[in-house]
Amino acid sequence: MLKYFVITLFLFVPSTYLKSQGFDWQWSARCPINNPQNYYGINANYGFNYFIGSISFNENNVSAPNFIDINGNNFGIGINYEHWGKYNRYAFYGTLRYNNLTLSSYTIDNVPLTDDIIAQYKISLDYNFNLLTLHSGINYRILETHFLLGAGIGLGAIVNNVFYANEEILGPAEVPPFPTNPPSYKREITTGELKKINSFFVNTHIKIGYNLDIGKGSYIEPNLCFSIPLGSMFSTEKLSNYAISFGINYYTSLYFSNK
Numbered sequence: 001m002l003k004y005f006v007i008t009l010f011l012f013v014p015s016t017y018l019k020s021q022g023f024d025w026q027w028s029a030r031c032p033i034n035n036p037q038n039y040y041g042i043n044a045n046y047g048f049n050y051f052i053g054s055i056s057f058n059e060n061n062v063s064a065p066n067f068i069d070i071n072g073n074n075f076g077i078g079i080n081y082e083h084w085g086k087y088n089r090y091a092f093y094g095t096l097r098y099n100n101l102t103l104s105s106y107t108i109d110n111v112p113l114t115d116d117i118i119a120q121y122k123i124s125l126d127y128n129f130n131l132l133t134l135h136s137g138i139n140y141r142i143l144e145t146h147f148l149l150g151a152g153i154g155l156g157a158i159v160n161n162v163f164y165a166n167e168e169i170l171g172p173a174e175v176p177p178f179p180t181n182p183p184s185y186k187r188e189i190t191t192g193e194l195k196k197i198n199s200f201f202v203n204t205h206i207k208i209g210y211n212l213d214i215g216k217g218s219y220i221e222p223n224l225c226f227s228i229p230l231g232s233m234f235s236t237e238k239l240s241n242y243a244i245s246f247g248i249n250y251y252t253s254l255y256f257s258n259k
Contacts, residue, residue, distance in 0.1 A: 036217060036253035039082045043095055045225070046075050047245025051103060053238040057125065057165070059192045064123050065107045070239075072103035076133070080249050093152070094136045095249075101129040101241075113175065120170040123189070127163040131156050135205070150207040150223070157200050165189040195234045202230045203241075209249075218252040 051070035058064065078097030085091060106124040113119050137152015169175050169185040177183040209223030227243040 035084075035088075037084045039084075039219075039251035039253050041080050041082075041250040041252055042078070043080045043097065043247060043249040044075075044077045045097075045245045045247030046073070047225070047243050047247075048073050049101065049103065049241055049243045051233075052240045052242065053232065055105065055125070055127075055234070055239060056195060056237060057107075057123065057192055059189055064109050067105035067107050067125055070103055070105040072101060072127075074099055074101045074243060074245060076100070078133075080251070082139075082251055089141050091139045091141075091148075092136070093139060093150070095134070097133050097135070099129075099131050099133055099156075101131065103127045108170075117172065117174050119172075119175040122168045122170050123165060124168070125163060125165050127161065127194075129161045130159045132159060133157075137205070139209070141211075146211045146213075148209050148211060148221075150205075150209065152205055154203050154205060154227075155200065156203070158197065161197060163192075163194060165192045195236050197233055198231070198235055201233065201241075204228050204230060218250075221249040221251065223247050223249070 049072040051072070053070075054066040054068045055070065056063065056066050076097040076099035078095055080093065080095040082091050082093045104124075104126050106122055109121040109123060111119045111121065133154050133156040135152055135154040137150055139148045139150040141148050166186060166188050167178075169177065177185050178187045180187050205225050205227045207223045207225040209221045212220050212222070214220055223246070225243075225245045225247055227241075227245070229240045229242065231240075233239045233241055
């Protein structure tokens with residue numbers, strides 16, 4: 001009885017470890033394969049950003065109340081690489097991605113015009129960034145499932161950035177319109193200034209994902225990623241950028257053949 005148990009155990013254990021990421025990619029029982037270790041592909045992600053901190057703003061050296069309630073979204077596309085480690089329990093990955101990040105906020109400025117009249121102005125800000133990011137990390141396969149946990153670190157470089165600001169008179173009725181042509185109760189702020197933004201930034205991330213087999217030598221990885229900043233976006237004031245993103249990675253091997 002013990003002999004049969006040992007034989008069964010030895011038959012089962014290798015089959016558990018030799019399947020690539022748990023995928024049964026062999027052509028047939030008599031036609032095994034060389035399991036690739038290196039995979040290449042493309043990726044895309046979309047997510048939401050929440051900012052902790054504030055942004056100061058002034059026009060012609062006149063300061064407005066800081067922007068505090070700040071939210072945004074992000075979108076990115078790029079290329080990726082993954083190397084499967086021993087027993088396919090873990091994988092090292094790297095991604096190079098082009099991202100677009102936007103943030104929006106507004107603040108209310110109350111300005112006394114007379115002893116009885118306080119003008120209320122709404123100043124809105126839209127900030128747009130284009131950046132390159134390089135991420136690397138490790139995925140760990142959960143038990144014998146296709147689910148994975150990942151963690152890594154990223155470096156980003158801002159390619160360009162531009163902001164738009166406008167001001168709107170909310171009231172009261174006694175407040176005169178802006179001296180635009182024609183006069184208006186809303187105007188674009190063309191001489192506004194923000195603090196200097198950092199050109200580079202670093203963040204860490206954790207993710208949960210799933211490897212889905214789509215054919216021999218290829219798979220996709222839907223994932224949910226949480227990004228945590230290591231530092232501020234601005235050089236002289238505190239603004240931390242937290243993000244949650246849904247992404248999808250496509251991987252395929254350039255080498256896949258029979259033994």
